[in-house]
Amino acid sequence: MVVKDKLKNLYQLQQVDLKLDGLLEERGDLPAEVEELENKIATLKTQIKENDEYLKKAVVRKKEIDKDLDEVRKRIDKYTEMRIKVKTNREYDALSKQIDNSKEKLQELHKELENIQSKEVVSSKEVDKLRSDFTEEEGVYSSKKVELDELVSLTHDEEKRYLKEREKHAQKVDKQTLARYEMIRKATKGKAVVPVVRRNACGGCYNVLPPQRLMDLRQMEKIFTCDHCGRILVPNEIVEEAARDV
């Protein structure tokens, strides 16, 4: 594609992007607010799930501990009974050792149980708080979402038309130039392609362009940018042609 056509499509792309920017601007902070609420709600959901899972696991583990405690207690009783009937010191000592070990185990299990119980209290409180936060945030979210959807639907047809138009011009520009355009647009917060305005100034930053640059521009053999602001410059011929296109 010759540079002239590329410039024209870039300029037209820029014009339609400005219209799209205008539509988005009308929506104000609402889209960002809705997105933030969506993230908040998702985080709360995860936290609630994690707490619920912990509480479920705690119930299972507590049952296991109860069973273990029972077994250990029985073992202690059994060894104690056996110890009464032993005949040798060696047997007596061996059983005493077993009893001591079992008592140690008993203590360990009790400790774990207490630990789980206190964590359960914390987790239950936490989950209650998370649930009430969740309900609250969800309420705010639904009303904001309705508001946003209404706003979007107002300009939906217009937006669709612009997007189609945008696509038409964008696909006529090579990927590399398009990427460059997007980069400049990001850096300049909107305007990446500008015409030459009054007194031979850049239409983006209004700095006067050197005569050589103006001559180069008119040749349309290459894409030129403003030395001051980095925006892509288009000669007036392009602007006029684009205006005739509409």
Ligand SMILES: [Zn+2]
């Ligand atoms: Zn400039």
